[in-house]
Amino acid sequence: MTENLCVILADQLSKDISSLKNFRKDKDKILMMEVANEARYVNHHKKKLVLVFSAMRHFAKDMKSKGYSIIYSKIGESQDNFTQELAHQCKKIKPKKIVITHPGEYRVLQEIKKWEKMLNISVEISEDDRFFCTITEFKKWTEGKKELRMESFYHMMRKKYNILIDKDGKPKGGKWNYDIKNRKSLPKNHPDIPKPLQHKPDDITTQVIAEIKKRFSKHFGDLEPFWFAVTHEQAKKSLDDFIKNRLDMFGPYEDAMDQEESFLYHSVLSMYLNIGLLQPKQVLGRVLEKKKIKVESIEGFIRQILGWREYIRGIYWHTMPKYSETNYFNAKNKLPGFYWTGNTEMNCMKNSIGQTVKEAYAHHIQRLMITGNFALIAGIKPKEVCEWYLSVYADAYEWVELPNTHGMTLYADGGILGSKPYAASGNYINKMSNYCKDCQYDVKKKEGEDACPFNYLYWNFFLKNQKKLEKNPRLWTVFSNLKKMSKERKKEIENDSKNFLIQIKRM
Template identity: 40%
Template sequence: MGTRLTTLRLLLGDQLNPEHSWFKHVDSEHLYTLIEMRQETDYVLHHAQKIISIFSGMRALAQRLEVEGHRVHYLRIGDPENTQTIEGNLKALIAKHRCIKFEYQQPDEWRLDAQLSSFCHALSIPSEMVSSEHFFTERLETAELFKTQKQWLMERFYRQMRVKHRVLIDASKKPEGGQWNFDHENRKRWSGTPPEPVDHTRRHDHSSLWAEIQAAGVSSFGEPQCNTFRWPVNREEALDDLERFISDVLPYFGEFQDAMSTQSWRMFHSLLSFALNVKMLSPQEVVAKAETAWRQQRISIATAEGFIRQILGWREYIRGVYWFRMPDYQDSNHFAHDTPLPTWFWTGKTKMQCVSKAVGQSLDHAYAHHIQRLMITGNFALLAGIDPSALHRWYLGIYIDAFEWVELPNTIGMSQFADAGLLATKPYVSSAAYIDRMGDYCKGCYYDKKLRVGERACPFNALYWDFFIRNASALSGNHRLGMVYRQIEKMDTESKTSLQSRAFTIRNDLDQI
C-alpha cells in the first residue's frame, strides 16, 4: 500500500464555519487541524469566557467534521505534544503526516497573516491561502473606494454597499423608506417599557474545559461562568439565537440601541457578534433575515436600517480601514496620551456608577454594547488621557466579540481619535449630560451630574472641558466643534482655571475616583 498523500488544512479559532466549501466533499487526502495554544491565549490577557467560547467552538467543529467523515487532528491546550506556537505545531504535523501541501483560510488579523505568510515562505512544500468566504468585501476593496479621499466617510461606503448588494434598495436603486439613514429615530432612552425580552439562551457546563485551561497555566480575568455558560458552541445554536433575535428582540432594537440601564445588561441587543466574528453565522444571512423581517412588516424601516448598517456598513468598513492601515495604525496616538489604565478597569470598583456598571458588566459577561464602550469607558479614557494602545489591549482581551480587525480601528479611530480623524469627524466625548440623557446611570451616583468642580462633581464634566482647552490647537479648527469652542471663549479665566484644576486632580490620581 502506498503512502497516503496528505494536504494539511489549518482552521483558526475564528474560522468555525461548517458551511465553508472546504467541507462540501469528504476527501481522505485532506487533514484538518485545529489547535488550542498559548500563543493565542497569551498575546493579551483575555476574559475567561472568551477563551472558553473559542475553545468550545473549536472542539464542537472538530467533532462535527469527524462525524461527517473528515480527517481531523485536534490539539488541546494541555496535550504534551502541543508546542503552543503555530509554527511549531504545524511543522510537527507536516512532518508526522508527510504532508505534500499546506493550506489555510485567509486570517482576519494582521499578525497571524504575517506569521503564516512567513511560515509558508520557509516551507519546502507548496502552500495556498484561500478565502474564508465570510465577508461582503475583499480586504482592500474599501481602500480602493477611498484611494483619493483624505477622510474615509463610512456613510459613502455604506451607501455603495447597499446598492452593490441590493439591500433595502428599491427597483430604481433608491433607498427603501426614502432615505439612507434613520439614525435620528434610534436614540430613545429605555425606562423599562417594553420589558426586556426573555432570555431563552441555552446554558452549557464548561467546568471540565475550564479546568483544562487553568491546568495549562493560561492566565485570564473576568468571571468564567463555566457552569451556566450562555454563548453558542456551534452554528446550530447560533442560528437559534439569530431566529429568536429577529422574532422577539429586533422589533425593539432600533429605538433603544443607544440606551443604557442599570436594570439590564443586554436589553434589546442581538448578542450575535461573537457568533458572527468566529463565522458560525455569515453577515449575509443575518442581513437577509433582518431585511426579510422588514419586508414582512414585522419591524420598522428605521429598525431594519439601523441594524443592517452596523453589519453591512460599519463592520465591513472597519475591516477595510484595518487592512489598509496596518501595521502602523496600531501605534497611532494623535494626542500623545500615555496615562496607564487605572486599576478599576480590572475590578469595576470606582465611585462613578456609569463606569462601574459598564466595567462590572464586562467582567461578568464579557460583553458591553457599543454605546457603553464608546461613550462610557472609551469616553473616559480619551478625556483622561489614557494610552490608546493600553485601552486597545483591554478591549481586545475583555470582550467576547473582540478580534483585532474589528476592535483596533474602533478603539484607535472611533473611540480615541488617535488617528487624527481618519475615521471620526470629531472626538466622541461628552460630559455627564449625554450619559444621563441616554440612561439611568447617574441616578444614585456618588457624583453630582450637574456639578463641574468640587469633590462631588462628576469627573466627566471637568475632564470634558479640560480636554478641549488642552487640545485647542489641534481641535479648534474642526467645524463640528465650533459650538464647544464658542462656549469656552465665553468662560471667564477663573472658571477655566477651576475646571482645569479639578481635571488635573482627577487625572493625577485616577485610581481614587
C-alpha cells in the same frame, strides 16, 4: 500520504470556509490548534476562552462525523504557537501543501507568511469570502478619496447588494438613515426586555470550563455561569430569538443605557459572527425576510452589519501595521486599575465594567460613551486601552477591536476612520441612562470634589487639544462655548482634572 493540510483557525469555524472549498476527503486533512501563545497574548476573559475552545471542539466533532479527517491539537498537549505546532504536525504527516483562509489579524498573517520558507512547503492563502467586501474591493473604494467615511461606504454596499433599494436606485422609504428616530432612552416603567437565549453547557463545554479553571484561573472575568452558544445550531437559535424578541425595538433603543438591562434590545451576536458560528449573509438574509419590523430597526441593524462591520474591517487591512502606532493626542496616562475590577465610585463606569467582568459583554454605547469616552477625555495611552478592549470582550479580535477603539473611540488615528472624537460630558450619560441617580458624584455639578468627573474632564480634553481640534466644523459649538469661558473657570477645570487624575493613578 496527505496532499493538502487545511489549517482552520479559531475564528474560521464555518463549514463552507474558503480553505475547504476544494477539500478531498480521501486525500486531505484538517488541522485545528489550541495553542498557549494565542490564549495568553492578552488577558482574555475566561468566558471568551471557553467559547473559543468549546466551539472549536464542537466544530471538529461535527466535521469528523461528516467524514473529514481531522488532526486536533489540544491546549496542554500542543506546542506553544501555531508555527511550532504546524511544524510538529508536518514532520509527522508530510503534506504537499498547506491551505488556509486569510486570517483576521495582521499579526497572524505575518506569521503565516513565514511558513513557506520555514517549513519548505507551499502555502495557499485563500480569500475570506464570509465578508461582504473583500480587502481589495475596499482598497479600490478608497482610491481618489480625500477622506473615508462609513456613510458613503454603506450607501455603496447597499446599492451593490441591492438591500433596501428601490428600482430607481434610491433607498426604500426615502431615507438612508433613521438615526434621528434611534436615540431614545429607556423610559422608567419600560416592561422587562427578553434576555438573550441561554444555552446549557454540554459535556464538551463542561470539560472546557474545568480546563480553563485549571489553566487560566488568573485571567480576567467570571467563568460561570457560562451560557453562550458553541455550535452553529445553537447560534442559529440565538439569531432566531433576537429576531423574534428584540429586533423590532433594536433601532429606537440602540443608544440607550440602563443599569438593570445589560443587553437591552441588542442582538448579542457579534461573538458568534466573529468566529464563524453565524455568517453575516445568513444574518442579513433572515432579518430581511421580516416584513413587519419597524424600518428604523431593520435599517439600523443592517447599517451595523453591512456598514460598520465591513467598514471597520476595510480600515484595518487598509492601514495596518502603521494604524496601531499612532497617538494623535499624545495621550500618556496609564490605564487606571479599576478598568480590571470595576472598583470605582463612578456608577456608569462601575456598572459597565462590572457587567463586562460578569458577561464578557457590553453594548456599543457602553463601550463607546462610558469606558471609551472616559479613556479619551482622561488621556489614557491608546495601546493600553486597546489591550483592555481586546482582552475583556467575548467578541474581541484585533481586526474589529482596534479600529473601533483606536479610531472611533480614541481618535488616535487623527480622523482616518471618523470625523470627530466622541467626547461627552455627564449630561449625555444622564440623558441616555439611569446611572447618575445612584452615583456618588453629582452630574449637575461642574466643579468641586463631588462634581461628576466627566464634566471637567470633558472641557479639560478640549482645552488641552484645542489646536488640534478647533478647526473641525463638527466641533464648532464646543469651541465657541470654550471661547466664552473665563480664565478662572478654565483654571478650575484644569485643577479639578489634575487632582482627579492624580487620585486615580493611586487606585
